Amino acid sequence: MLVTSAPGSPSDGRARLTDVAALAGVSVGTASKALNGGGRMRPETRQRVMDAVEELGFRPNQHAQSLHSGRSWTVGLMTTDGIGRFSIPVLLGAEDALGAGKISVLLCDTRGDSIREQHHLRNLMDRRVDGIIVAGRRTDPRPPLPGVESVPVVYALSPSTDPSDTSVVTDDRGGVRLAIDHLVSTGRTRIAHVTGPEHHAAARERARYAVEELADSSLEPSTRRIHFGEWSEAWGRRAADAVLRTAPDTDAFFCGNDQIARGVADALRERGVAVPADVAVVGYDNWDTMALASRPPLTTVDTNLAEIGRIAALELLRAIDAGPGPGVHTVPCRLVVRESS
Amino acid sequence: MLVTSAPGSPSDGRARLTDVAALAGVSVGTASKALNGGGRMRPETRQRVMDAVEELGFRPNQHAQSLHSGRSWTVGLMTTDGIGRFSIPVLLGAEDALGAGKISVLLCDTRGDSIREQHHLRNLMDRRVDGIIVAGRRTDPRPPLPGVESVPVVYALSPSTDPSDTSVVTDDRGGVRLAIDHLVSTGRTRIAHVTGPEHHAAARERARYAVEELADSSLEPSTRRIHFGEWSEAWGRRAADAVLRTAPDTDAFFCGNDQIARGVADALRERGVAVPADVAVVGYDNWDTMALASRPPLTTVDTNLAEIGRIAALELLRAIDAGPGPGVHTVPCRLVVRESS
DNA sequence: GCTGGTTGGGAAACCGTTTTCTCGTCGTGA
DNA sequence: TCACGACGAGAAAACGGTTTCCCAACCAGC
Known part of the structure; x- marks a missing residue:
């Protein structure tokens, strides 16, 4: 390892291609051609360059490469709604898929603030990112990013309202079908559905699908209606009481998320109702701190958020190389059966 | 807005400084000097350049700027232990402090894998990041990053084992003092401490501080020992039972985290013990999904993780400008009083 | 021995900015 | 009227690579 820097070398000690070339006598x-495999040259010349690279610990300056190629080998990852429980796995999946190559992820958190979004967006454009992933927190569609004609964008979790954009979302219908089929196939027929606020697409659509799936088995919700409320344990407890008052013969709860399901399970236990012997409970999201801490641990629908992130990243890579591929990609869910059903 | 690109312009439509200069007739x-404020020039010349910038929507190419300046206006954020509940707020705090300027954050998740850490580290060095923040998940010290002499590094949450590095950590002693003082000043004297595994620094040290703080009030733990276990609700429930069997006159539980505290609160309620009338419960971390969902909502110590991230970022900025500032910075905690005490 | 093709490697332009240096011009004071 | 500053702006050299020419040398074939 060379310790003293060559004359004219920058003080930070990093070798430049010039230094490599000088050492190799080319x-x-x-030297560049030797490194990048191109060009015809004698094997021994290439080897001399490689040896010099090794000796100097040379690593090419990415700023110079990017300046020349116009590519930054970087993508922006914008979370529009704060970084939370939902965007994290998406983010990890994306980071995983991208990091495998030489692409890095620039993190931008807008906290739902459009000023901040503008700021970050401009920053990303200034940095000439190769693409952008927009990761939402909820499944509600969101307006597309303005002014990004020259850069591919993929929307994850929250689809873009513009159908000509590329979006990767969860398969809510499939997830609901998994849950309902599971309950029906284990003999439950009086199924209640307790979920979050109706103005959330996730609550609204899962509820609709639940009704449709029940209908496919010639069933209807045990209380003949959907219990919209909040995404909280407290709501789960209240709703469980209400359901059992209205329809005491209810033998299963399908819940819009795991917090509600845990609340339901708690309320049942405290009423002396055995889970799953008397009543089954199925949650949604497979949020492990909720699902596993529940008594009993929850059967729940895993939405494969990391996979959504991964697919979004792969779609973005495809779009970077091959141009836009508009459409909505849905990622299937997975039923995780535990002791509550 | 000019739509057609000038002859010789790149097809991506972005204007270069050359285009601006041509339009302004300089x-x-x-043009560069006009933009950057330097140099002496006639105000009207500067204005002509500014007008051209405006008309072309010119934004400087950061690759070129970085190549010239050697600065990338980018910092790496490595999470060494997966991106989890603890690193997220740190990450957000850091992103917030950095994003305010023109500095962006490159996200690197190593998932505790040292191969991956090497890979990301090399990537960051190749990108000539201006600095690196290493965000741990636990408070246990970690070995310093190898081979980063030329780049400032700040360790957040998990301090570096090398005291000549810069670390920003939570003030465990202060947090424990807040909790114990609160309990003592509200008349509790028979206080039990239930916490996580002894091989976690967080459990070990908080326990030590708890004993010391109790001693300052001439008290000792109600069970005369520390209840080490797991960071789980189940352990909290089991431990609460054990404590009340051993020391039935216990009038308060100080818990190592909010999950344990919630488990304790559940066990107490199910035994018919009134919280906080009979027994107070105090948690740690202020993890809102736990602390707020608990019955009753938990009084808990907030470790100000976002502030740790923010301070780490500010320290890094300082180090980038002014060189290393070794030492450990502790960030004070905050007691959040709710209905469990 | 001359021609023509192949091969290995160098010179130089280029990517888009910043910054230094230089030079013409104008105004002012002697 | 001349000389000297100050001022304004341009030319050119970086920054560190990549890539496109282009040329010298070498070989085979006639």
């Missing part, structure tokens, strides 16, 4: 151009 | 150098 020109910069030749 | 040389590139002059």
